[in-house]
Amino acid sequence: MAARLDGAIAPLLGGSARSEVDVQRYWVRIVVGVATVVSVIVLLAASNSLQGKPGIITPQLAGLQVFDAACGVTFHPETCMKTLLPYHRAHSSKPEELTRIVLSSASEGVRNTLTAVRAHKGNNGIGFPGSRVCQQTLMSSIEQLEASLEMLSELGSDVSQYPFETLKTRLSAAMEFHTTCIDALVETSALESHIVETKHHTEELLSNALAFVEALSIYGSNLLSWKHSKGANADSNLEDNFTPIQNSRVFVTSSEAESSTSYPSWMSSEQQKSLFADLPSDVVVAKDGSGKYKSIQSAIKHARKSGSATAKRYVIRIKAGVYNEQVIVPQNATNFMFIGDGVGKTILTGDKSVGKTPGMTTFLSASLIVEGPGFIGKAITVRNTAGADGFQAVAMRVSADMAAFYDCVFDGFQDTLYTHTFRQYYRDLTVMGTVDFIFGNGAVAFQNCTIIAKKPPLVGQQNTYTAQGKTDLGQATGLSFQSCTFDGTPELKANKATFKTYLGRPWKPYSTHVNLKCNLMEHIDPEGWLPWNTSDYGLKTSFFAEWQDFGPGANTAKRVWWSKQITDKSVAQKYQAVPFTQADKWVPATSIPLTRDLP
Known part of the structure; x- marks a missing residue:
């Protein structure tokens, strides 16, 4: 299948190369944009002072020096300075004040993207489905930014009380919601030049907001001590002059310590699973009419929904x-929960797909869509039966924070499991598919899972287990697999020379996939990882890594040069479920087992 990104659109998405901007050059650019002579004199004095030359020390100059230090932690310092410059006469120098200014600017930027989309000329034509996705995702982005601003305002100047992990999760999600809108417009051939111009600026504002929160969490209130942070991918070999482009995901061708687990060592896996059996249910759904509803969606429609994070658990059996x-x-x-009668018994299914369903997008195609925070899924099978010729056909999309799944099966072909955004946890379950069948940009941890690649129906097609979607180095996102088995169907294994299978490929510039002592079966190609459509896109900026993988597919002698073998356990520990998703703060409440450390 050819990429949807045609020649007319591709040039619009190239963007400018990301590079560090020296202080002198961006002061000169700012001076050009300042209207009054007084402002020019002040800014020139600041430029001279910052270069070690004598300067006039004024309150305004001090403010500009603070802005310079603050903006130095971002990837887009010029945009940052333009954001803060109107406030220099107000002597705003407290980091929490500047952070609120930057977050507010990012929120306004997303609103500008939404305005540009609503002005889309194709809303009544082919572009409508993409616009529909944008309406939802951009509003979600704004909600996350506004919630973050409200949190900062309530806590005031006591930076030590800021819930930084929650803030970084919210801002990472806000950025991903914005990216999802653009992806949908590309997917439906609806991206226009005026939207591209707006979206580039908004992306910079979102990136700067995330960088400010990250710096505040590391360096605290002394702005002059702020330094540029490399974010979660500090271990990767980053390319200085990197130009992001938009990718459309298409067919690819040519034993742990018992004391670290939530359950006691004497409890068998069957006993663990039975803990859910006697959990009281609020409502029962049954196809045979023995429950209150015959339809799952009807049960959800009539359920109480407060929207509160502290809402009582609502169990749908x-x-x-x-x-x-x-x-x-x-x-x-x-805080909703689905409990089925067991995998292969309780089956949620659908067949929506980009290839077969008119006007469909990847984002809207899932058989099960989870957007409510605190969701738990247990003992169910979720599948998409569109088949390989349906192309992008999602079985489940998760756009909910602190969502957890246990003893489930997710089955499809391309794009089976869309781990869209927020923190997610998967334990003792199976995911099946072909191309990029675990993808998205959440902070996602898998433990004790079986990931099964299927034999593709098209000769020459190649399988990839994952396509992670991290777009900014500061995002607290990625895929972590601990003690998982990367397996294949018997049909695939019998034809592994014809249908090659790889662990993952870089869908976005900072794709992050880390294996922690996983069992790799023999059908996995010795190179391990696959470039994006034979290009060098993201090879120097993504982070594909393994720590103590084993099994017949774990021979690393022929691994691609741009992947990594982690030898330092402290580096591997960063991607363990507890530090990576703060799982110890929320998974125990779900009664799902959690391994809290590396073996």
Whole structure:
């Protein structure tokens, strides 16, 4: 299948190369944009002072020096200075004040993107589905930014009380929601030049907001001590002059310590699973009419939905049967739980796909869509039956924070599991597919899972387990697999020379996939990882790494040069579920087992 990114659109997405901007050059550019002679004199004095030359020390100059130090932590210092410059006469120098200014500017930027999309000329034509996605995702982005601003305002100047992990999660999600809008416009051939111009600026504002929160969390209130942080991918070999482009994901051708687990060592896996059996349910869904509802969506529609993070757990027990419906757990359905009668018994299914369903997008195609925070899924199978010729066809999309799944099966072909955004945890379950079948940009941890690649139906097609979507170095996102098995169906293994299988490929510039002592089967290609459509896109900026992988597919002698073998356990520990997703703060409340450390 050819990429959807045609020649007319591709040049619009190139962007400018990311590079460090020296102080003198960006002061000169700022001077050009300042209208009054007084401002020019002040800014020139600041430039001279910053270069070690005598300067006039004024309150305004001191403010500009503070802005310079603050903007130095961002990837877009010129945009940062333009954001802060109107406030230099107000002598705003407290880091929490500047952070609020930058976050507010990012929120306004997302609103500008939304305005540009609403002015889209194709809203009544082919572009409408993409615009529909944008309406939802951009509003979600704004909600995350506004919630972050409200949090900062309530806590005031006591930086020590700031919940930085939550703030970074929210800002990473805000950025991803904005990216999802642009992806949908590309997917539906609806990206216009005026939207591109707006989206580039908004991306810089979002990146700067995330950089400010990261710096504040590391360096505290002394702005002059702020330094540029490399973010979560500090271990990767970053390319200085990197130009981001937009990618459309298409077919690819040519034993742990017992004391670290939540459950006691004497409890068998069957006993662990049975803990959910007697959990009281609020409502029962049954195809045979023995429950209150025959449809899962009907049960959700009539359930209480407060939207509160502290809402009482609402349990929907789904009896055995095949439920052929698109199920959506909305954002205000917080702390919902699905309990099935077992994998292969309780089956949620659908067949929406980009290739077969008119006007469909990847984002909207999932059989199960989870947007309500605190969701738990247990003992269910979720599948998309569109088949390989449906191209992008999602079984489940998760756009909810602190969502956890246990003893489930997710089955599809391309794009089976869309780990879209926020913190997610998967334990003792199976994911099946072909191309990029675990993808997205959440902070996601898999433990004790079985990831199974299928034999592709098209000769020459290649499998990739993952396509992670990290777009900014500061985002607290990525895929972590601990003690998982990367397996294949018997049909695939029997034809491994014809249908090659790789661990992952860089969908976005900072794709992050880390294996922690995983079992790799023999069908996995010795190179391990696959470039993006034979290009060098993201090879120097992504982070594809393994720590103590084993099994017949774990021979690293022929691994690609741009992947990494982690030898330092402290580096591997960063990607363990607890530090990576703060799992110890929320997974125990789900009663799902959690391994808290590396073996």
